[in-house]
Amino acid sequence: MRITAVGGYEEVGRNMTAIKIGGDTIIVEMGIRLDRVMVHEDTDISKMGKSELASKGIIPDDSVVRGDVKAIILTHGHLDHIGAVTILAKKYKNAPIIGTRFTTELIKKEQNFGRLKNPVHTLDTGDILQITPEIGIEFVRMTHSIPHTAMLVVHTKEGKLVYANDFKLDDTPVIGEPPDYRRIKELGSEGIKCMIVETTRVLDGGRTPSEKIAEILVRDNLKKSDPEKGLIVTTFSSQIARIKSITEAASAIGRTPVLLGRSMEKYVGLAEKTEILNLPEDAHLYGAPDAIRKSLKTISDDGREKYLLIVTGHQGEPDALLSKISLRKLAYKIKKDDQVIFSATVIPNPINVANRYSLETKLRLQGARIFKDVHVSGHAYREDHSDLLKMLQPEKIIPCHGDLKMLTSYVELAEDHGYQFNRDIFLLRNGQSVTT
Ligand SMILES: [Zn+2]
Structure with missing residues (x-):
């Protein structure tokens, strides 16, 4: 299993990860960097070419993606996870775009959606979909700050990969249900080969308020x-x-x-x-x-x-x-x-x-x-991260969706749990890959 950091591994925004199993690849998220869009607010990004958008750091640079792309998977509908789909998905026109209902409906509302040839497939949380004989994907119910957020599990012969970006552990989420703790713990006991995890609020101590x-x-x-x-x-x-x-x-x-x-x-x-x-x-x-x-x-x-x-x-x-x-x-x-x-x-x-x-x-x-601040965050704080780690006990960890300070802070947290840097926890820069 080869994991390539395409975007979001040295910043907050433009999330994109490629996971290659044998000759087949699945892409997870195609996001944009909203702060970079605002820097260029005088330019209409729908008129900018793909390479210009990538060089300005607005969208991920997908030239590093290898293998035959079999699916594009979206875990929730925030723009830093789906905002580049209408620009990037064209290149992989046979790959279905897969997400939960709210996410796929949002994609269909995107300005240039009509130009995409990719089929769009809705997958509910709790369900597993076989992408190829070798790759199955599962959405596990998770909480965040947008409806129908899923935690992704990739099932392969080599083991399971969990992708938790973004999430919080909210037991009283106002809309929807709490995370599927039963399944998360079950996955932990079955064994997780690798976890890719967001780090946006790992510097905040304690738990995220509900x-x-x-x-x-x-x-x-x-x-x-x-x-x-x-x-x-x-x-x-x-x-x-x-x-x-x-x-x-x-x-x-x-x-x-x-x-x-x-x-x-x-x-x-x-x-x-x-x-x-x-x-x-x-x-x-x-x-x-x-x-x-x-x-x-x-x-x-x-x-x-x-x-x-x-x-x-x-x-x-x-x-x-x-x-x-x-x-x-x-x-x-x-x-x-x-x-x-x-x-x-x-x-x-x-x-x-x-x-x-x-x-x-x-x-x-x-x-x-x-x-001001009549608000609670949608991202896991430090102790929530500890809880997820304890429930899943992955063999390897790749922190993502954060700047260097957030990423290294997660490394320290994982070290407290017995993980060792560069042996079982890895930091990637955009464009780099690791084989697990
Ligand atoms: Zn989000």
């Missing part, structure tokens, strides 16, 4: 809000469990939830279609610019205190709705003591930090009260 905690934080903040002032919440559009908590809390305080933004419509609309989410009956959801403008005008005229706005733009992205509101470009203008709740943390790269600073300053200068 999404249930975020629900309580949201409810508490909304309950204590000033009923006579405007109220805006911003969060990740794909964080459907959070959106459920926010809309329900809005109804509980007698405000009509109004969800606004292009990506809000994309993810929340799909969650409703796939019956993952049922918005309260009085909720509104608009994604098109004209519909958004009209809705904001109605809210301003009717009385902002009757509504709760749920908008895109928690990272301060210049083209997202909250930034536009802060620029006073729309009918809904911030008034003194209007409340803005960030149900998200700043993803720590310099661009986001700068954008968020600028956004918050503008809002504050217009008199807004700002409530």
Whole structure:
């Protein structure tokens, strides 16, 4: 079994791994690096060529992939895992794209999906699919911050490989069920040859708080809000469990939830279609610019205190709705003591930090009260990583989805569990391979 680090092995983003068994290869994820997209925001990435996108570090460089690619497997629908599919999958046109329902439906919504010839196959968690006589894949139910996240198990004659990128261990996830601990422990007792594991939050001690905690934080903040002032919440559009908590809390305080933004419509609309989410009956959801403008005008005229706005733009992205509101470009203008709740943390790269600073300053200068970090992470903290390690007890480990600091921190954690660097835990740079 030869594992090639294609992308995401020296950074947070553009995840892609190739696993070659005999002459056959399966690819896991085809992601983009969102911070690099923002650096090049003036360029339309759909117009950029593949090699240019790779050289700018936006998509993985798949020239290192060897073997006959038999499948492209996607473990969840975040863009740093699926955002490059419409650019890269063309080259492997006979390979089916395989994911859980929410993920495959998202792929079908991608702008250039029509240009792909690859068949798309939905695989539920708990099911095993035989790709070739030698390779079977299994999705194990896992929790993260987007519906239908799976942990991948690759079954081969040489042993099993587990791919846990991304995950958290959430026993009260608000939407969906807790991780399938029974199966995870069973896999551990059957024996795991190798585990590829994310490291994004391994530097944080303890356990990741449950999404249930975020629900309580949201409810508490909304309950204590000033009923006579405007109220805006911003969060990740794909964080459907959070959106459920926010809309329900809005109804509980007698405000009509109004969800606004292009990506809000994309993810929340799909969650409703796939019956993952049922918005309260009085909720509104608009994604098109004209519909958004009209809705904001109605809210301003009717009385902002009757509504709760749920908008895109928690990272301060210049083209997202909250930034536009802060620029006073729309009918809904911030008034003194209007409340803005960030149900998200700043993803720590310099661009986001700068954008968020600028956004918050503008809002504050217009008199807004700002409530930050009403949020819990979707990624495993250090002790969750320890728990997964104890349950699975893999022979070999390859940490991924992190910068050097995160990756080496995971190495130290594994060393505490008796693993030895370069004997049973390996660090790869993008483009490098290891045979296990
Ligand atoms: Zn993710």
